[in-house]
Amino acid sequence: MEDIVPDVLDAVPAGTIKVTYGDGLEVKQGNELTPTQVKDQPNVSWSGLEGKSNLLTLLMVDPDAPTRQDPKYREILHWAVVNIPGSNVDPSGGHPVTAYLGSGPPEGTGLHRYIFLLYRQENKIEETPTIPNTIRAGRLNFKARDFAAKHGLGEPIAANYYQAQYDDYVTIRNKTIVG
Template sequence: MKFAATSTLFAALLSSTAFAQNPSLASIATKLAADDVIPDVLPAGFVPEVVLNLSYVGRPMEYGTEYFPYINETDSLPVVNYAFNSEDYYTLALVDPDAPSRANPIRAQVRHYLSVNIKGGDITTGNSTSTSYLAPRPFPGCGRKRFVWVLAKQSGYDASLTVPVARPGFNIANYASTNGMTIIAANYFEVEASPAAECIIPGGAASSSAASSAAPTASSAAPTATWSSAPYASASSTAAPSAHPTSTSTRKPKCKPATILV
């Protein structure tokens, strides 16, 4: 009996430690609002119902963690975990609210991933709705960018869920609301583009200098030029450019020469 009591106490201590290490749902909302993920992506007043845990290359995503696309850290889907009901269906999305730059997000949101009808916690059961994973590739001169993962709970299985072929101009909050979903969790990470005088989309036009990561202002008016959606619309663009070096390192300086992102 003494051993049993000791074991129970030890288990309780472990549980208490795990809870202390797990951020509260209110504190997550505070973190999301601090970097304007609320309300740029999520509705004002949003408070998650569960914690969305993700990690790239073994490094946990902790609400603003920086990853490095130019050493291939975000080439593949991250490891995803969340509390779930095995009989429920979920939608998981990755959106870029800072396309092409946070200073001038005229193409936001770009839909980098969308999987619907996920049974329970097994994301391999979901339907990508023709939105295969598009690895983040910040264009030179476009500054520091946020990428936001969003988890929504569906009202049930829905075989009719579709999205436009074009990835830009998406809105995950509207999509969830229109399709009877409830957003229950979110997490986000940041990447930084290599330096350049202007933020330029290949095949498109240059925007005003967007090296600053400041939030959009009234002076960030959209240029009159037509921007090409080619870098976003094709599934083939998910392949890592051959110019990206392969590395096993997990940390690098924030900026690299622009040539590696061309």
């Protein structure tokens, strides 16, 4: 998994999250997608929780900021949804702690990994103010491990990721973000 272990995780999760962007474009364990293709929030699903009543947390992080060789902002939080109810992942039913923000790797920084992590929650996570997709503050130097430890999530039960590098959409996206 492209050094995701140990950069972000301690072990490879057993399950795979299905992540689909518009026009049926699927995330497939490291395939390359463009910032233009992933600008809108994807559909996310995972089978394996049927018959189980519980809550889930979904995180999306980029551990390669500003570059994979110099990840001083590791990790950038692109999306966080907690308290997702039920046996299937539908982030719209949960509480978005951090609104979805598509990929925006700076020009000349090469491929960045964008990792989706799914955790089973034992308890409801108290809702915190949502970071909108127009705000950078609160997204840099996020640590999935620390978030999981703080909320007693344990290791993720499923994951998936794609890679992206700069395209012209990044310039457009960055004009909408402050902080």
